[in-house]
Amino acid sequence: ADEPLVLGIETSCDETGIGVVRGHTLLADAVASSVEEHARFGGVVPEVASRAHLEAMVPTIERACEESGIKLSDVDAIAVTAGPGLAGALLVGVAAAKALALGLDKPIYGVNHLASHVAVDQLQHGPLPEPCIAMLVSGGHSSLLKVTDITQGVDPMGATIDDAAGEAFDKVARLLGLGFPGGPVIDRTATSGSSIAIDFPRGLTTRRDLERHRFDFSFSGLKTAVARWIEAKERSGEAVPVADVAASFQEAVVDVLVRKALDAASSEGIEDIIIGGGVAANSRLRVLAEERATKLGIRVRVPRPGLCTDNGAMVAALGAEMVARGRTPSALDLPADSSQPI
Numbered sequence: 082a083d084e085p086l087v088l089g090i091e092t093s094c095d096e097t098g099i100g101v102v103r104g105h106t107l108l109a110d111a112v113a114s115s116v117e118e119h120a121r122f123g124g125v126v127p128e129v130a131s132r133a134h135l136e137a138m139v140p141t142i143e144r145a146c147e148e149s150g151i152k153l154s155d156v157d158a159i160a161v162t163a164g165p166g167l168a169g170a171l172l173v174g175v176a177a178a179k180a181l182a183l184g185l186d187k188p189i190y191g192v193n194h195l196a197s198h199v200a201v202d203q204l205q206h207g208p209l210p211e212p213c214i215a216m217l218v219s220g221g222h223s224s225l226l227k228v229t230d231i232t233q234g235v236d237p238m239g240a241t242i243d244d245a246a247g248e249a250f251d252k253v254a255r256l257l258g259l260g261f262p263g264g265p266v267i268d269r270t271a272t273s274g275s276s277i278a279i280d281f282p283r284g285l286t287t288r289r290d291l292e293r294h295r296f297d298f299s300f301s302g303l304k305t306a307v308a309r310w311i312e313a314k315e316r317s318g319e320a321v322p323v324a325d326v327a328a329s330f331q332e333a334v335v336d337v338l339v340r341k342a343l344d345a346a347s348s349e350g351i352e353d354i355i356i357g358g359g360v361a362a363n364s365r366l367r368v369l370a371e372e373r374a375t376k377l378g379i380r381v382r383v384p385r386p387g388l389c390t391d392n393g394a395m396v397a398a399l400g401a402e403m404v405a406r407g408r409t410p411s412a413l414d415l416p417a418d419s420s421q422p423i
């Protein structure tokens with residue numbers, strides 16, 4: 082009768098996310114993160130992540146049920162991230178989803194992680210504009226995607242050829258001694274610096290680069306340029322103007338992201354852009370995207386930061402859309418596919 086009630090499971094990286102949505106309405110978003118267990122290794126350790134998912138799964142499902150006030154038997158479908166992501170981590174989520182689907186006798190939908198990052202915007206801003214351009218920028222991915230029908234997946238237009246945008250923020254924060262994760266602290270530090278103090282390089286924007294990499298990103302050259310700049314400053318015995326470096330670095334990243342997203346939209350004649358992933362929380366990115374898009378008559382939607390990072394609600398949101406549009410469920414033997422195309 083009314084909108085589909087869907088439970089979503091996300092375990093592609095280091096967050097165990099269980100979300101519950103009814104149609105476009107968010108009912109619960111329970112997340113258990115193993116980020117602190119990885120901190121001493123300086124990055125996500127796949128084996129540690131898998132074990133953490135296993136331990137967090139049942140308690141996080143219970144939390145999501147409490148938060149939403151639903152019983153598991155009420156759900157119309159189970160949705161789960163099938164890929165891309167860490168193979169062992171994905172397997173834990175897919176196994177849990179199969180157990181629930183089998184035990185409850187409900188359909189199961191295996192969904193693409195990047196498509197979920199786009200679909201989550203519906204929980205805040207209502208029905209997704211289709212077609213749209215999606216830009217996903219996080220510690221793990223930096224992609225430009227074309228979305229025609231979100232339940233059919235996403236078409237990659239471009240991606241980073243080296244570091245992800247969030248990775249660049251994290252590495253530069255380390256260079257500046259600002260700690261981890263770097264994005265939020267660079268964002269804050271930059272507010273007291275000048276974005277035009279230092280002219281850092283804009284990756285893959287020369288005419289020649291654009292011929293082959295019009296919608297691709299590169300951030301490792303920028304990171305190196307920042308490192309060299311800091312070294313030169315230190316060698317000359319001068320103090321490093323941390324806020325200026327942060328602001329100028331941030332501007333170099335955000336300038337390219339916005340330029341390429343707008344170019345992708347213009348090239349396809351598309352008037353809506355959705356930005357997601359952890360870096361979408363960046364305050365300068367939000368302002369610059371809005372400012373430049375408005376001039377071109379393009380609309381930009383950015384979900385609130387809590388919905389931008391990995392969570393189960395985004396999986397449930399896409400699952401609910403699958404149900405609403407009458408898509409065929411996955412088979413009960415659906416595989417976890419770590420290399421699933423974006």
Ligand code: KG4
Nearest residue numbers: 219220221247262264265359360362363390
């Ligand atoms: O989506 P996310 O939580 O996890 C994955 O990487 O999948 O993204 C985390 C990344 C980190 O690299 C973090 O530094 C970055 O997003 N980030 C930001 C901001 N908040 C988080 N980057 C720039 N500005 C921010 N305000």
Ligand code: ZN
Nearest residue numbers: 198219390391
């Ligand atoms: Zn993600």
